[in-house]
Amino acid sequence: MTEPAIATKDIARQFGDFWAVAGVDLEIAPGEIYGFLGPNGAGKSTLVRMLCTLLRPSRGRGLVAGYDVAHEPERVRLQIGVALQDAALDDRQTGRELLDLQGRLYGLRREERSVRVAQVLRLVDIGTAIDRQIKTYSGGMKRRLDLAAALIHDPDILFLDEPTTGLDPESRAAVWEEVRSLNEQHGTTIFLTTQYLEEADELADRVGIISRGRLVAEGTPDELKRTVGTDVIVARVESLSDATLQALRAVPGVDKVVASHDEVTVHADNGATVMSPVAIALHTAGTTVVSLTLRTPTLDDVFLQLTGSHLQDGASPDAPERTSHGAHGEDPGAGIGGGGSSTTAAEEARA
Amino acid sequence: MVGMLSTPTTSLRVQARPAGFFVDVASVARRAIRQIPREPEAVIPALIVPIFFYVLNIGALSKITHDVGHFSFKSFELPVAVVFAVTGVSRASALVTDIQNGYFDRLMITPVRRLPLLLGLMTADLTLVMALAVPVVLVGLAFGVRFHGGLLGIIVFVILSGIWGLVFTGLPYAIALKTGNPGAVNASFILFFPITFLSTTFVAKPYLQGWLGAVATYNPMTYILQGLRSLIVGGGGVPGPEPAWNAAYLGQAILAIAAFGAISLSLALLALRGRVRRP
Numbered sequence: 001m002t003e004p005a006i007a008t009k010d011i012a013r014q015f016g017d018f019w020a021v022a023g024v025d026l027e028i029a030p031g032e033i034y035g036f037l038g039p040n041g042a043g044k045s046t047l048v049r050m051l052c053t054l055l056r057p058s059r060g061r062g063l064v065a066g067y068d069v070a071h072e073p074e075r076v077r078l079q080i081g082v083a084l085q086d087a088a089l090d091d092r093q094t095g096r097e098l099l100d101l102q103g104r105l106y107g108l109r110r111e112e113r114s115v116r117v118a119q120v121l122r123l124v125d126i127g128t129a130i131d132r133q134i135k136t137y138s139g140g141m142k143r144r145l146d147l148a149a150a151l152i153h154d155p156d157i158l159f160l161d162e163p164t165t166g167l168d169p170e171s172r173a174a175v176w177e178e179v180r181s182l183n184e185q186h187g188t189t190i191f192l193t194t195q196y197l198e199e200a201d202e203l204a205d206r207v208g209i210i211s212r213g214r215l216v217a218e219g220t221p222d223e224l225k226r227t228v229g230t231d232v233i234v235a236r237v238e239s240l241s242d243a244t245l246q247a248l249r250a251v252p253g254v255d256k257v258v259a260s261h262d263e264v265t266v267h268a269d270n271g272a273t274v275m276s277p278v279a280i281a282l283h284t285a286g287t288t289v290v291s292l293t294l295r296t297p298t299l300d301d302v303f304l305q306l307t308g309s310h311l312q313d314g315a316s317p318d319a320p321e322r323t324s325h326g327a328h329g330e331d332p333g334a335g336i337g338g339g340g341s342s343t344t345a346a347e348e349a350r351a
Numbered sequence: 352m353v354g355m356l357s358t359p360t361t362s363l364r365v366q367a368r369p370a371g372f373f374v375d376v377a378s379v380a381r382r383a384i385r386q387i388p389r390e391p392e393a394v395i396p397a398l399i400v401p402i403f404f405y406v407l408n409i410g411a412l413s414k415i416t417h418d419v420g421h422f423s424f425k426s427f428e429l430p431v432a433v434v435f436a437v438t439g440v441s442r443a444s445a446l447v448t449d450i451q452n453g454y455f456d457r458l459m460i461t462p463v464r465r466l467p468l469l470l471g472l473m474t475a476d477l478t479l480v481m482a483l484a485v486p487v488v489l490v491g492l493a494f495g496v497r498f499h500g501g502l503l504g505i506i507v508f509v510i511l512s513g514i515w516g517l518v519f520t521g522l523p524y525a526i527a528l529k530t531g532n533p534g535a536v537n538a539s540f541i542l543f544f545p546i547t548f549l550s551t552t553f554v555a556k557p558y559l560q561g562w563l564g565a566v567a568t569y570n571p572m573t574y575i576l577q578g579l580r581s582l583i584v585g586g587g588g589v590p591g592p593e594p595a596w597n598a599a600y601l602g603q604a605i606l607a608i609a610a611f612g613a614i615s616l617s618l619a620l621l622a623l624r625g626r627v628r629r630p
Contacts, residue, residue, distance in 0.1 A: 088453030104378040105461040107368035153367035
């Protein structure tokens with residue numbers, strides 16, 4: 001078996017009494033896109049900072065390209081490209097100057113730099129703005145330049161810490177395309193952290209879900225979603241009682257019921273057949289339903305099942321509008337009315 | 352492995368490698384020097400303020416002194432103007448900005464050696480302060496100041512001033528690297544006042560009285576000004592005929608700069624070590 005591009009064994013990092021990363025084991029193969037998915041504060045950035053030699057692990061071990069991040073940081077640095085969470089750029093340089101400096105610091109000769117700058121610019125498409133000072137760039141352009149800077153020395157392993165946080169959907173799609181083409185055309189191993197489930201779903205060959213500094217699940221997006229079941233029914237209600245939950249659990253064909261605030265998620269292998277019984281159960285339990293939606297599972301459902309809370313609370317510009325539309329999942333399902341204002345909600349869900 | 356894109360030029364694969372110490376220094380310095388004209392707001396006051404005070408002081412105080420030989424108050428004050436121009440000018444604020452916005456981390460992830468991250472900035476500072484010293488000297492010449500040491504005297508004058516400016520940057524860099532706080536770096540400017548004013552800024556040492564005379568004895572600035580003045584008026588700025596080149600005065604100035612530099616640069620290097628040591 002080939003040596004993993006990135007491997008960690010019980011890697012952990014403590015700040016005071018707080019364990020930001022509480023022991024994580026990873027093994028990422030060369031050429032893989034690995035999505036590290038978790039909410040803000042889960043420990044994603046701390047892990048990236050350890051792997052790219054900015055922070056020392058408090059415990060455990062991290063190997064990048066076969067080199068120990070704690071003991072051979074100089075060797076690790078030559079193998080990796082990194083775009084940290086906030087595009088770390090110098091506003092008073094032009095994009096080209098920044099890339100050229102980056103190339104110099106990686107020991108590239110003049111002709112190598114000029115070819116590599118041209119190459120990365122074709123990949124990230126900054127256009128003529130490359131000769132303008134970075135302070136004139138939009139957020140999306142800064143991210144793309146940051147990515148270009150991370151690539152200037154042609155690294156085999158790329159760390160992208162929340163590469164699309166705060167970007168508009170169009171810029172986000174552009175970054176996704178760039179990441180994909182790097183991986184496909186060049187075989188770059190990509191370690192990507194994200195709080196956006198769509199991003200992990202869209203890009204990653206494998207996803208690790210991190211919560212409170214621990215890896216709570218790992219697998220391909222499909223494998224992870226299968227753990228939830230085939231279908232998901234989401235009911236948003238005015239108030240949630242134990243009686244409601246018991247009534248739902250009693251519905252034949254329901255595998256699992258997960259409650260979160262004013263929302264209840266019902267997992268079932270055949271959602272269409274249990275949709276009506278679920279609606280009736282809610283009605284019988286006296287629960288006022290705001291919306292009722294049937295859809296296929298998302299990674300957020302996996303996260304909810306594992307941790308009892310949602311991955312994000314509308315952090316993404318196109319985060320699931322689960323409460324009224326419920327149409328965010330990959331396969332927006334049908335909804336039916338469940339009492340109260342459900343008719344409108346059901347129409348929205350169908351739309 | 353194939354190249355990233357299909358056009359002929361893209362088949363180039365490159366191998367990252369350490370660039371070498373001096374290349375690292377040059378790369379960091381190059382960026383810093385390039386930034387200077389893009390921040391005229393940081394440079395223009397450093398030039399205007401000393402010229403303003405020079406003109407003001409000689410206008411107001413020349414009348415109460417009398418010229419003897421090469422000595423005149425405008426000659427006596429020119430080193431003060433140059434010291435004002437070169438002291439406290441540094442890239443420390445820009446360094447704090449880098450630390451705060453994460454660009455310093457981006458540099459730290461590259462294979463760049465850590466010492467050039469500071470030395471590169473200092474190289475840029477030395478270039479800038481020497482560039483600032485020249486127009487101040489030209490203003491002095493325009494006012495009729497003549498260097499007893501001739502052209503060589505002017506060159507040594509600018510170099511000594513520049514090196515003083517360089518060693519002073521150790522303090523703001525130490526504060527920048529230690530705190531990462533722009534306010535603290537700006538506050539480092541207050542060190543400028545006791546160092547420049549508790550000295551022979553306006554009158555020669557024999558005329559300083561009481562505690563000021565005592566403090567000036569231990570202030571390196573006293574010896575730096577004395578050395579710089581010796582290049583203009585000969586001797587240490589005291590009226591009277593003196594040889595053009597006074598080895599003792601120049602030696603004391605160099606020693607004062609070296610002693611100050613040993614402390615300030617050590618502090619800066621310690622702070623750099625703390626900053627680049629992975630937490």
